[in-house]
Amino acid sequence: MSELLLNIKDLKVGYRVYKGLLRVLNGVNIEIYKGERVGIVGETGSGKTTIARSILRILPKAAKIFDGKVLFEDKDVLTMSKPEVSLLRRQQISMIFQDPTAALNPVSTIGSIMSDVIGYSYTAEGSRVKPSQIREMAINALRLASLPAPERILASYPFQLSGGMRQRVFIAMALATPRSLVIADEPTTNLDVTIQDQILRLIKRLIDEKHTSLILISHSLDVVSEMTDRVYMTYGGTVVEQANTRDLFENPYHPYSRALLSCIPRLSGGGFGSGIPGQMVDYLAAPRGCRFSPRCPKALPVCRTEAPPLVETEPGHKVACFLFSEKQGS
């Protein structure tokens, strides 16, 4: 494996709400290597977006980071000075949002939004870029994102474009200037099914062309299996299993991964899976031990009292489950 780009270490993030404190991320560890495409999978509310937003330090006001590090090229994003974070956001990491309609200011033209995004990514270097050059770069980026008539799109307001076009605009923005990491947070969830595939292929093509690393956040196992090299399976704010995409899909260890994968309806017999009984973690009163233990069919007594450590079952394949740490002779 090549050089380590991003290293999230033991990240713990919560949200203050009226009823108390939601302890969402409970010690998340993620590594992203240069040029790698990594998927983060989990159901709605499993803390995927919180992970993404922590990387860029754009968590909502109510969020609180308790512990952990987000090391980008060995520098902790969470303790960076404001200018350093600005530089990181302008030149290193960009993000594609879940809902392009909500993520584009409704009363600004695409051109005016893009010129800010591109313009600031260069002013950080101290060199001023002429508006005409910025415009040129915006047009090029839109063209690369397969958008017809880029000049007209620059003059348009977001509501004048279709959902798919808005997401293409966002992808163009994310890759208009060189980046070492792109975070795509459920980039196709809010789009028509017919558009989803095109958008994913576009992201994949641009990422490959520009040798950028990708974090793809999704609840869709399908999307992740097609798009990524490696996968982190999350449940209730913890990483339960991580492996090469193919390994994880062919040979899942964690009971949650197994249950989830068996839920995929197959065309060749079997019908629909049985689903997973129980409910998502209540973060106000999260289980003390393994967060999946209340729903786990194979839970042991120890699962309810202690958090399972991450153990390597095969090279590169790690599982956080006592079922496997015992096999390893603990």
Added chain:
Amino acid sequence: MSLPSWLAKRLGEAVIVLVGLSILLFCITRILPGDPARIALGPRVPESAVEDLRKQMNLDKPLPTQYFLWVKGVLRGDFGMSLLSRRAVVTDIKAYFPATLEEVILAAILQFAGGIGLGILAAKYADTWLDGIVRVVAYLGIATPSFVWGIVLLLLLGYWIPILPIQGRISPNVTPPPHITGMFTVDSLLTGKLGVLWDSLKHLILPALALALAPMSQAARLLRSSMCDDMEADHVYAMRAYGVPENRILTKYLARLAFIPAISVMSLDAGSLFASAFVVESVFNFPGLSRFGMQAILNKDLNSIAGILLLVGVLFVLIIILADLIVAYLDPRTRLQQRG
């Protein structure tokens, strides 16, 4: 819809509103108790003279005829004679209106500048002590009627700390500037008499402030809350994620969005300044239109009442149209969105 056709439509609507207003005004002035001709002439004049005046004023004709005769006059710019001053109503309005206009304009400037400034400040420093102060002041501003502010300001800055004059438009020892627009501030500025300008501004500031405090507070609260709502919006986080500086997000993306709902309310409030001016001018003994209007109402001076109220109505409608134009400029969705 293109801008000209949109504007034409709004102006058409405005005409309908004004026709309705004129009918309403006309009815109200005629329904008020008392015989205007008798009040105008006094109790000692013989009945025959009163009868003559009634004929002269068309009061003997049926109401619809009276209305059309009145409208015919209004369209020619003739609002009839004032029964009180025995001058053309237009002449009286010309004499009194500039004072009120400069008072209201200054109040509107204070309202917008103060409201927008305080609103943005409170939003930027939301949930800090600064925000707390702005919120308390804004509550006080809204909850206190303008005439109470007038009296408080008079006591505070005119009596206890006497740094500002307490009544009138200009000091007795200062010669008013030559009549150009009738607004002392503008006229003195045009003729280069800065001393006179300063003196008339000192007279204006307290009434204008008393007028402006309530709508200013309202504007600040509205802006603060809509900006705070938008601050947690996805598109703001998106701009932040791309390293756009906070101040630029605030001034370019947030303020514009927050102005859209606030601007309509702010301009309605600005229109209402003319109404509040009626009371505030009495407190400050300010020789403006509303003091004149008050006397007209007490004396059942039909033509003056109708003339003044129609003028205020027209101004109100114009302000609303202007507000709609500003909103259309700020919000492309109202301008460009195609229905269907």
